[in-house]
Amino acid sequence: MNLEKMSKEEIMKASDNVLMNTYKRTQVVFTSGKGRTLTDSEGKEYLDMMGGLAACGLGHCPDVLVNAIQEQAAKLIHITNYFYNEPQLELATLLTDNSFGDKVFFGNSGAEANEGAIKLARKYAFTNYGPEKHEIIAMTSSFHGRTLATLSVTNNDKYKVGIEPLPKGFKFTPFNDEEALEKAITPNTCAIMLEPLQGEGGITSATPGFMKKVRELADKHNLLMIVDEIQCGFGRTGTLFAYEQYGITPDIMTLAKSLAGGFPIGAIVATDKVAAAWKPGDHGTTFGGNPLACAAGTAVVSEIINTNIPEKAAASGSYFMEQLEKLVEKYDFIVKTKGKGLMVGLELSFPGAPVVEKAFDKGLVINCTAGNILRFVPPMNITKDELDRCIKIMDQVFSETEV
Numbered sequence: 001m002n003l004e005k006m007s008k009e010e011i012m013k014a015s016d017n018v019l020m021n022t023y024k025r026t027q028v029v030f031t032s033g034k035g036r037t038l039t040d041s042e043g044k045e046y047l048d049m050m051g052g053l054a055a056c057g058l059g060h061c062p063d064v065l066v067n068a069i070q071e072q073a074a075k076l077i078h079i080t081n082y083f084y085n086e087p088q089l090e091l092a093t094l095l096t097d098n099s100f101g102d103k104v105f106f107g108n109s110g111a112e113a114n115e116g117a118i119k120l121a122r123k124y125a126f127t128n129y130g131p132e133k134h135e136i137i138a139m140t141s142s143f144h145g146r147t148l149a150t151l152s153v154t155n156n157d158k159y160k161v162g163i164e165p166l167p168k169g170f171k172f173t174p175f176n177d178e179e180a181l182e183k184a185i186t187p188n189t190c191a192i193m194l195e196p197l198q199g200e201g202g203i204t205s206a207t208p209g210f211m212k213k214v215r216e217l218a219d220k221h222n223l224l225m226i227v228d229e230i231q232c233g234f235g236r237t238g239t240l241f242a243y244e245q246y247g248i249t250p251d252i253m254t255l256a257k258s259l260a261g262g263f264p265i266g267a268i269v270a271t272d273k274v275a276a277a278w279k280p281g282d283h284g285t286t287f288g289g290n291p292l293a294c295a296a297g298t299a300v301v302s303e304i305i306n307t308n309i310p311e312k313a314a315a316s317g318s319y320f321m322e323q324l325e326k327l328v329e330k331y332d333f334i335v336k337t338k339g340k341g342l343m344v345g346l347e348l349s350f351p352g353a354p355v356v357e358k359a360f361d362k363g364l365v366i367n368c369t370a371g372n373i374l375r376f377v378p379p380m381n382i383t384k385d386e387l388d389r390c391i392k393i394m395d396q397v398f399s400e401t402e403v
Helices: 009-016 065-072 087-098 110-131 147-152 178-184 208-220 242-246 291-306 309-330 353-361 384-398
Strands: 031-033 039-041 045-048 104-107 135-139 170-173 187-194 224-228 252-255 268-271 334-340 345-347 367-369 372-375
Touching: 045 384, 065 291, 087 104, 087 268, 104 110, 110 135, 110 147, 110 187, 110 224, 110 252, 110 268, 135 372, 147 367, 170 178, 187 208, 208 224, 208 242, 291 309, 309 334, 309 345, 309 384, 353 367, 353 384
Parallel strands: 135 170, 135 187, 187 224, 224 252
Antiparallel strands: 031 039, 039 045, 104 268, 252 268, 334 345, 345 372, 367 372
């Protein structure tokens, strides 16, 4: 197959012939990326405000990541977890030194991290309180992954059609509803799981009072507090981890996406007390924590910390939302802005898919979540000029929009 001689249409048709139909793909073939710019097979450039769904935290192909991958690939790509490896130690130490956690488990994705967190919480409860204490409470509008267990803590029925029954032992309470959460706790409850800032659920932040209430109830009822920072972690909301803004400490945190700048990796971070529930053989992975993934993660996380990315994301996010507010004032079909730092939503009074398509035609990559909320999760080192370019394109799109 000579891809260089194939047209865009031929590549897309050939792809549809061999790939399972699980995505409604945009009609484009991207061939390269650098910084915040993507280039397609026909040479057209796009400003990427979606950043691989928040995974490309430092942009596309940053030198620090490319160099780390190239150097490690020439040394050792993979080795089973039956043996130690240096990059794994380096990344785990970086995470524990900069968070509440004492121990780390590496997987390959956010869904794997959340799946493992569910297993860890249940094993901890089983070990300390017995088998009856196994139930996990999650939030409405949550999204934690697409495996069977993570779908069980994802409050979106459209992802569950045709694959039920799902694993049991999960329930939901309204996000930010302290009273409902307290009433939902029973002697069978072992953990409360939530995103500090919901992504798929509509860029909705947990209130300070709610986060503190979760921690209070967890302490009162011997529960574990699990925070899913897969999308909001690593500086995107203005601090390295979003939980830091609430003055609380969770028991378990899950990470992925920006952890290695787009290279597949996931992580569970936990306290010594909780991590002690796992013994050899209780959990495992073939590829998780391999030298190549961990070298990529170390390069990215070190760069995020050393170049003050959280502070820059906070400042850029504040500026961006100020500019978006001008669009809110200008167009009566825009309801409001939402979010923190560079995890921003723009709520519309109508479905957002056509807006996403029009923006793409003008060279801007965004997406829509929860049906009517435009989501902006660009690389966190985006420049002011690039944010201005985004605003200009959005203004053009809205000026052409008829409701």
